[in-house]
Amino acid sequence: MIDTRAELLLKKRSNKNIKTYLIKQERVNVQGSVISLTFFIALIILLGLLMFSVVLLNFQIAQNQLIIDDIKNEINYQYEIKERSSFKISQLQSPKRIYEEAIVNLGMTDPDEINYIKIDTYQVANKENTLEETQIKPTEQESIFSSKFMEDVYKTILTLLFP
Amino acid sequence: MEIFRRVKSEFRPILIFLVFIFSFLTLFNRLINLQVLEAQEYVEFANDQQNRNYNLFAQRGKIYDRNGKELALSLHQVTIFANPYFIKDQLNTAIKLGEILNMDVEKLKEKLSKPDCGFVYIARKISPELADRIMDLNLDGIYSAREDKRFYPKDSQACHLIGFVGLDNNGLAGVELEYEKQLHGIDGKMSVKQDGLGRVIPGTYTLKSDPVDGYDLHLTIDENIQFYAESRLKKAIKKTKAIRGSVIIMEPHTGEILAMANYPDFDLNEFDKSGNDSLKNIAISHNYEPGSILKFVTVASVIDSGAVSKDAIFHLPPTIKVGGKIISEPFRHVVKDYSVADILINSANVGTVILSQQMTNEVYYNYLFRFGFGQPTGIDLPGEEIGVFNHYSQWSGSSKATISFGQGISITPIQLLRAMCIIANDGIDPNPHIVKRIYGENGDIDYFPQPRIVEKRVISYENAETIKSMLVRVVEEGTGKNAQIPGYEIAGKTGTAQKPIEGERGYYTDKSICSFMGFTPADDPVLACVVMIDEPSTEDGRVWGSTIAAPVFKDVMSFTLNYLRIPPSTTDIE
Numbered sequence: 182m183i184d185t186r187a188e189l190l191l192k193k194r195s196n197k198n199i200k201t202y203l204i205k206q207e208r209v210n211v212q213g214s215v216i217s218l219t220f221f222i223a224l225i226i227l228l229g230l231l232m233f234s235v236v237l238l239n240f241q242i243a244q245n246q247l248i249i250d251d252i253k254n255e256i257n258y259q260y261e262i263k264e265r266s267s268f269k270i271s272q273l274q275s276p277k278r279i280y281e282e283a284i285v286n287l288g289m290t291d292p293d294e295i296n297y298i299k300i301d302t303y304q305v306a307n308k309e310n311t312l313e314e315t316q317i318k319p320t321e322q323e324s325i326f327s328s329k330f331m332e333d334v335y336k337t338i339l340t341l342l343f344p
Numbered sequence: 345m346e347i348f349r350r351v352k353s354e355f356r357p358i359l360i361f362l363v364f365i366f367s368f369l370t371l372f373n374r375l376i377n378l379q380v381l382e383a384q385e386y387v388e389f390a391n392d393q394q395n396r397n398y399n400l401f402a403q404r405g406k407i408y409d410r411n412g413k414e415l416a417l418s419l420h421q422v423t424i425f426a427n428p429y430f431i432k433d434q435l436n437t438a439i440k441l442g443e444i445l446n447m448d449v450e451k452l453k454e455k456l457s458k459p460d461c462g463f464v465y466i467a468r469k470i471s472p473e474l475a476d477r478i479m480d481l482n483l484d485g486i487y488s489a490r491e492d493k494r495f496y497p498k499d500s501q502a503c504h505l506i507g508f509v510g511l512d513n514n515g516l517a518g519v520e521l522e523y524e525k526q527l528h529g530i531d532g533k534m535s536v537k538q539d540g541l542g543r544v545i546p547g548t549y550t551l552k553s554d555p556v557d558g559y560d561l562h563l564t565i566d567e568n569i570q571f572y573a574e575s576r577l578k579k580a581i582k583k584t585k586a587i588r589g590s591v592i593i594m595e596p597h598t599g600e601i602l603a604m605a606n607y608p609d610f611d612l613n614e615f616d617k618s619g620n621d622s623l624k625n626i627a628i629s630h631n632y633e634p635g636s637i638l639k640f641v642t643v644a645s646v647i648d649s650g651a652v653s654k655d656a657i658f659h660l661p662p663t664i665k666v667g668g669k670i671i672s673e674p675f676r677h678v679v680k681d682y683s684v685a686d687i688l689i690n691s692a693n694v695g696t697v698i699l700s701q702q703m704t705n706e707v708y709y710n711y712l713f714r715f716g717f718g719q720p721t722g723i724d725l726p727g728e729e730i731g732v733f734n735h736y737s738q739w740s741g742s743s744k745a746t747i748s749f750g751q752g753i754s755i756t757p758i759q760l761l762r763a764m765c766i767i768a769n770d771g772i773d774p775n776p777h778i779v780k781r782i783y784g785e786n787g788d789i790d791y792f793p794q795p796r797i798v799e800k801r802v803i804s805y806e807n808a809e810t811i812k813s814m815l816v817r818v819v820e821e822g823t824g825k826n827a828q829i830p831g832y833e834i835a836g837k838t839g840t841a842q843k844p845i846e847g848e849r850g851y852y853t854d855k856s857i858c859s860f861m862g863f864t865p866a867d868d869p870v871l872a873c874v875v876m877i878d879e880p881s882t883e884d885g886r887v888w889g890s891t892i893a894a895p896v897f898k899d900v901m902s903f904t905l906n907y908l909r910i911p912p913s914t915t916d917i918e
Binding site: 261264265266268271272274275276277280 | 413414417418419420474495497498499501567568571572575
């Protein structure tokens with residue numbers, strides 16, 4: 182009997198413990214699921230934010246790339262203009278063209294004679310009025326390519342091209 | 345029966361298992377084939393299907409003269425091409441393209457009517473303006489791509505020297521060919537993904553390698569000197585109705601070529617319209633018998649070998665018979681006593697023959713070879729000829745005698761000038777070259793021309809000075825008077841060579857090649873020049889090196905001396 186009573190008492194106590202345990206366990210479970218849910222939602226939000234920032238970043242990169250491409254195109258375009266201008270300048274500066282311009286359009290002719298000015302540097306350094314003009318047999322090229330002549334031709338051409 | 349049923353039921357799972365195993369093995373085998381053994385092949389196949397590869401063309405380097413003036417440059421042009429598969433209305437497309445490109449509609453239609461052909465050129469390297477007009481039409485299957493085209497702003501100037509490139513921007517002649525590797529650069533590669541219909545998927549560009557632009561070349565020539573030499577040569581050729589000619593100006597100490605003019609010439613921008621004769625660089629690839637102009641080499645050889653003293657006097661008959669061949673003087677009919685210098689000054693054939701007889705064949709051959717005959721000068725231009733100069737073991741009894749005054753030997757103008765420059769350069773081989781420097785990728789100097797031939801002494805300094813003084817007397821007292829320039833001491837030699845009859849023995853009596861070659865100032869040479877005019881004719885019949893070539897030399901050198909501000913060295917300016 183005693184045993185039976187003791188057993189009953191133990192059963193009651195253990196039932197009570199189990200109940201308490203179960204209640205506690207339930208609370209823990211609920212708390213755990215809430216935490217998990219919160220964590221999950223937070224993760225989703227974080228992932229969303231991450232994806233959004235990635236998309237935003239890509240968009241920004243794409244936009245910058247477009248700007249870079251535009252700038253590159255502009256550089257290429259300007260470079261092409263520069264190259265074409267350079268080609269045109271080279272054509273205009275061609276000795277053959279300058280010579281033809283001088284003869285045909287500007288009415289210049291090969292000179293009959295060339296005057297050389299012979300300067301004695303020692304005399305120039307020590308005296309005044311020492312320039313001595315001498316003449317030699319003419320050569321046609323001096324008139325065509327002397328720097329003064331070239332300067333005049335360039336000026337005339339530039340005036341004609343850009344009035 | 346029962347047993348059979350039992351066996352059947354027991355073996356069924358085994359059979360099914362075996363079938364599964366077999367199927368699995370078959371699939372596994374296929375998988376290994378696809379993924380391992382043939383993987384690379386399929387990857388490439390897929391890449392070919394999915395990727396479209398583009399060449400990023402490297403910009404070809406520019407060519408400048410010695411003062412930085414542009415002689416050749418590349419500009420972007422546009423190439424129009426088509427994929428006939430996507431063209432629905434071939435006729436209409438052909439008509440629209442034909443109108444703008446001024447091309448035959450039928451030919452265009454034929455090109456566009458090949459649907460199996462995925463790519464066909466419509467027009468290559470057209471102007472961007474024209475290409476814009478075509479692309480504005482938005483025609484199906486018509487595309488455009490940028491390509492570089494070579495332009496030469498000075499048209500025909502220095503055409504043989506600069507050379508030209510083909511449609512694919514590869515050098516075909518001149519410096520463009522010789523320095524192809526440096527000028528061309530390295531093309532880059534880029535790929536882009538495409539969909540099943542061949543449309544480009546945006547944002548899928550992959551740069552495989554960047555293009556490396558070609559290097560810029562700076563030549564030794566001066567465009568103004570070149571222009572003057574060309575125009576003066578052209579004038580002389582037109583005046584004398586000659587068939588061709590050449591002028592080369594060189595700095596004897598450095599070997600730098602300042603001008604290399606040839607006639608006939610051609611427009612570099614339209615080289616395909618020129619005949620083959622015009623394309624030939626006469627200065628380096630035209631062999632001819634030089635005639636008397638070669639006598640200075642014989643004199644230099646005989647003095648330097650010690651066979652004859654420079655002060656020796658020779659008793660010269662008007663004719664001499666050597667190896668069964670009679671050699672005579674054209675103007676002298678009496679016996680005369682000539683010194684070695686007199687032989688050169690009066691361009692005496694008999695005298696030169698006698699001088700050559702003082703040397704053995706081997707010694708004379710070796711001297712001629714050391715003066716550069718029978719071998720290339722090493723100039724950095726393609727297509728250089730070495731002339732016709734047989735080994736002395738193949739010489740006949742009269743070969744040495746005829747070679748001594750410039751017959752029986754063929755040379756090029758550049759070989760001749762090199763030989764003269766050896767005298768001007770105190771007996772040292774000058775190593776002629778055309779490229780001054782090459783600028784690398786970042787504008788740094790990448791290359792200075794290194795002598796291809798090791799500088800070598802051909803004759804002694806003293807003997808070179810002796811020959812110089814004799815050549816000065818040739819211009820002052822002898823056949824070269826027409827080359828005199830007031831204020832400057834000129835050393836030079838004339839040459840009038842009869843032209844050999846092609847395919848026969850003997851020489852034309854009415855066809856000759858007139859030459860003059862010299863350098864100045866004689867005491868410290870800065871410029872050397874050779875003038876060669878082939879088959880000139882005049883009304884008075886005076887066709888000589890002294891009357892045809894020497895005046896050209898005089899004008900060209902006068903201009904160059906003035907242009908380079910080289911002061912007069914003598915006081916005879918009155």
